[in-house]
Amino acid sequence: MRTVEDTGRERRADPATEDFVSHRNLLFTVAYEMLGSAADAEDVLQETWLRWAEVDREQVREPRAYLVRITTRQALNRLRTLKRRRESYVGNWLPEPLLTSPDVAEDVELAESVSMALMLVLETLSPTERAVFVLREAFGLGYDEIAAAVGKTSAAVRQISHRARRHVDARRPRETVAPDQGRAVLDSFRRAFETGDLQGLMDVLAPDVVLVGDGGGIKRAVPNAIVGADRVVRATMGGLRKVGSAVTGRATMVNGHPALAIHLDGEFDGIMAARVEGGLITGLYYVRNPEKLTRLDSETPLTLR
Structure with a gap:
């Protein structure tokens, strides 16, 4: 009769399982950056594992590259479906916030790539543009590797990459802020x-x-983005007066950046993430949709490598 220990040893001895587990955090990060949803990223990883388990390993020279290719293809398929679904999303759509460790904040490239501000910009790209941008700019893959993942020629991928980068550069945050500075501004x-x-x-x-709120049609949120300090102050303070609740914010770390866990009369209400530039807040992103607040009990490991 096999014991749990026997089964565990068999699993550890299985090269396919070992390769998948060793690269799991990387694959999740790829899927999450492409989809902006942890739940969908987990589904993509499940689909990736099912396909990886059927692969003839003698035909695989680089397990990491092969796994990234499978993950990208599955994420692309799901992203095309999500694009249609998000067209009917109630109100503004924001990425699902993830509780992250200080290590993520200290990795400047990783923190920027998963920031709420940048991921919101990525939503304006087509699915293929987003995949190419993420694989090239965040993970540093070569054009040939990306071409194999997205089903395009290397020349086409090079053009898509340049076009996507110009689009993102025109809209992304203009500077990178140290975590300590971000925390100080957010604390004020x-x-x-x-x-x-x-x-x-x-x-x-x-x-x-700019203030963007996401209630998903479940909780009240600003229906459209609000631009301008005067308007943002009126909207936030006016909203609090209508609710009539005492508001408190607890410092936390979300998507590699300082954020606030907002409580109304002691009850958790949502996550307020911010974009800080030049010592001032240039973007506020308030996620109230309870379906997007399920990954805040434990830190989500993310990596670009």
């Missing part, structure tokens, strides 16, 4: 927000700050 915002200090809020918000 928190104090002003909690105390109703209107001038304090104006002092920490950029003149052209």
